[in-house]
Amino acid sequence: MYPKNAWYVACTPDEIAEKPLGRQICGEQMAFYRGPQGRVAAVENFCPHRGAPLSLGYVEDGQLVCGYHGLAMGADGKVQSMPGQRVRGFPCNKTFAVVERYGFIWVWPGDQEKADPALIHHLEWAVSDEWAYGGGLFHIGCDYRLMIDNLMDLTHETYVHASSIGQKEIDEAPPATSVHGDEVVTARHMENIMPPPFWQMALRGNDLADDVPVDRWQICRFTPPSHVLIEVGVAHAGNGGYHAEARHKASSIVVDFITPETDTSIWYFWGMARNFNPQDQALTATIREGQGKIFSEDLEMLEQQQRNLLANPQRNLLKLNIDAGGVQSRNILDRLIAAERAPAAELIASAQ
Amino acid sequence: MYPKNAWYVACTPDEIAEKPLGRQICGEQMAFYRGPQGRVAAVENFCPHRGAPLSLGYVEDGQLVCGYHGLAMGADGKVQSMPGQRVRGFPCNKTFAVVERYGFIWVWPGDQEKADPALIHHLEWAVSDEWAYGGGLFHIGCDYRLMIDNLMDLTHETYVHASSIGQKEIDEAPPATSVHGDEVVTARHMENIMPPPFWQMALRGNDLADDVPVDRWQICRFTPPSHVLIEVGVAHAGNGGYHAEARHKASSIVVDFITPETDTSIWYFWGMARNFNPQDQALTATIREGQGKIFSEDLEMLEQQQRNLLANPQRNLLKLNIDAGGVQSRNILDRLIAAERAPAAELIASAQ
């Protein structure tokens, strides 16, 4: 239950630097590799000769060569050659539109005619020298929507991440959720509170005092299919909070690209983009390590939640005001999935 | 296929000392914890908010707090509070009757109205200063009835535990099985034999010679749902055997509480209670270690037996005289299970 006509993050460039990568995305087995002119390509991970995974092969002259018997495939899914064989009649492989942009490889698992690179959101932090980015990848055994729920309701920080970014004041500040077309925004502002350990570290990283009251904000933005970008930060109290001048605050964007592998597993690309001291690579590493530890705390919770839900299909979950972000995001997803599954029906309906 | 209207051992107090415990018992997912006044409580291990396992949370003011978003549940399964929420309309969780007694936490997984603490058997060895107890817990992948069979036919000691408690004379002494209401007793007496290594150790522990002939006994008592308590011991030969005075013998009770997790897995609480040198904690530890090693020898046999039975559903097993203890125990279980499943039918039948 995920949209397939959408751009998902498939992998990062380092994952295909040495050899092809086999990865399942939205139920499709894909082989990613660098083809002609080093451009990224993705084909069905299945050799038409004998069914070997093409990702176990290698790239030669821009072609993906099967590691079993040497069948060479082009980025168009057509078999180009095979030692001692005429390959004209060989069946073609499915191909998948891929785009390398913003430091990620993006893939469109669905209807390939609809794959328009212009539909990839602009990510200013990924192209500007004023920003630095660090991140990682987790494989998690849960429905991608449980991860969206998690990120669109940061109340959980108080409980799951009590020792780093959690604090009681999050609970006490009700979030406000609004929907703008296909975008859902859940915002929470906390005023005049003490910064938790992670933000003390970030304040120090920005040469700011870490032991004084701050205003803190979390502005979560969901956009389909499953991107959640979260503006987070603290400013020394009384300087305008979110709108404070840069010299009073430490702020960043939590980056979450959630790619379904199956109905109950995901590739979770997480990271943080910041616009203070962007040239400080040691700080990037420190933040990345801290964030990795924090986000790994969600793993057990999400996987056990998934198992509990599978074991209790008859239970209806609650939809509270803190859940509004996830609920609204799911509404948008339901609409997109329905439209994908019945495009003809929708056309008729919209003509009436 | 297990009675649910019965008291099972769920866990030991040390398992819930630090944090809640999630455990499946008779197919029910339960969260165990110490609630108000330190009393043990058990609720369905499912947060009504978003399905997280409550056992990943913590206890605060006697309430079980979900570790995901802070929902607090009372021991009655009612939601008491949640930050920023009105919880009056929240659905209740199932609760399970629990009793802490004899050094164990007991749970009643079935019809809660029938959970009468008076139905827990009296265990003299657990309350008397003249006895000492040591034990442990194994998780085993087998039907709980295979474990009952195992314990109600100690012939297997000769083969599975040849180096510790097994000896050929067990084989040669036919057991006598009798049924008393819901209790099954299988008794075996061996006269004038040499003690095997485990009993040599126990004789020494009781300051008795370990190199002289003994009379040995094993009296296995099954009571529903799946408790097997075994009186075992040796007395220097010619002093009356089982009825010998304490100064001539080393005797103890093998304690087995078998709690079904699923149809093919169990929580097996094993231990030994003895009434000689009860204050000798080093001896308790030695016996516990020895018993743990011996009982672990059954694990592979039981799990492979279970797999063999699942793979050969068409095979009828034999019911020999040595199997009488297990067979009679299963008869009682079948009767209890049938009565549970068709209480109305039984009422009608008994009224005719």
Add this chain to the structure above:
Amino acid sequence: MYPKNAWYVACTPDEIAEKPLGRQICGEQMAFYRGPQGRVAAVENFCPHRGAPLSLGYVEDGQLVCGYHGLAMGADGKVQSMPGQRVRGFPCNKTFAVVERYGFIWVWPGDQEKADPALIHHLEWAVSDEWAYGGGLFHIGCDYRLMIDNLMDLTHETYVHASSIGQKEIDEAPPATSVHGDEVVTARHMENIMPPPFWQMALRGNDLADDVPVDRWQICRFTPPSHVLIEVGVAHAGNGGYHAEARHKASSIVVDFITPETDTSIWYFWGMARNFNPQDQALTATIREGQGKIFSEDLEMLEQQQRNLLANPQRNLLKLNIDAGGVQSRNILDRLIAAERAPAAELIASAQ
């Protein structure tokens, strides 16, 4: 989908030297052991008493004794004794014809009346002093026919074993496949090429120069049910190749006995027999180690190929000329399996 009326390699003598061996072959659970006079026997691995695996027991006086309660079974599957029991009415176990020959234990999993030891192929290399043999055993998660395909098309050496026995010239030499009754032969000859590393080692082992051009051959012979014996070798170029005198060449037989465990897993007995320096045990060990490394390179490919095929049942694989060996072998297997499944129908058909 495998013939059951056939001799398969079940195990090697060292596997039953210390204790019985439990192994599933063609879907049958078997217990192998040395019975009366040290002769190998195989019975269903299921104790008729309580279903324990007999392979967990031990051998006493030529009988297989169950390790749970002491039931003793003869090689004829009849229960011989059990402590304290009369065993006359006990059900018999299935038995399997076994033959120890050529350094292997062979088993006939199907119709026992048809088990004729004369049907085991003669293996000259296994009985002649002029040959030495070394080998090993792998468990692989794939259909046994994928392994036959692998061995009947050595084109894959170029890709999977590039650093040892692979070389581009294999690709360039088209193989010739012929069928002789139930035997399939795929032969490939390469002339005047440089020997790859494995063959350099073998040339040195035979006191021959390893840096001069050679003629190389691979003659793969499939015989049912799943034996692939491959004559391989190199001769200094210009001496007649395959027909060169022994002093010009290093040659051997790659031995592959493939025994189905289930439809998607095998016991793969691999090895190499050579007729140069047969008394050199260090060379045997070196070759065995090298071959083990090379053959382990196939494991990941075969297991991922199997998973890919299971996930894509709708895809038809190609049958190229290089696949002729595997395709013809599968044709023979299909015929044998059909004949096994409809023996009556075949009898009628042949009588018309």
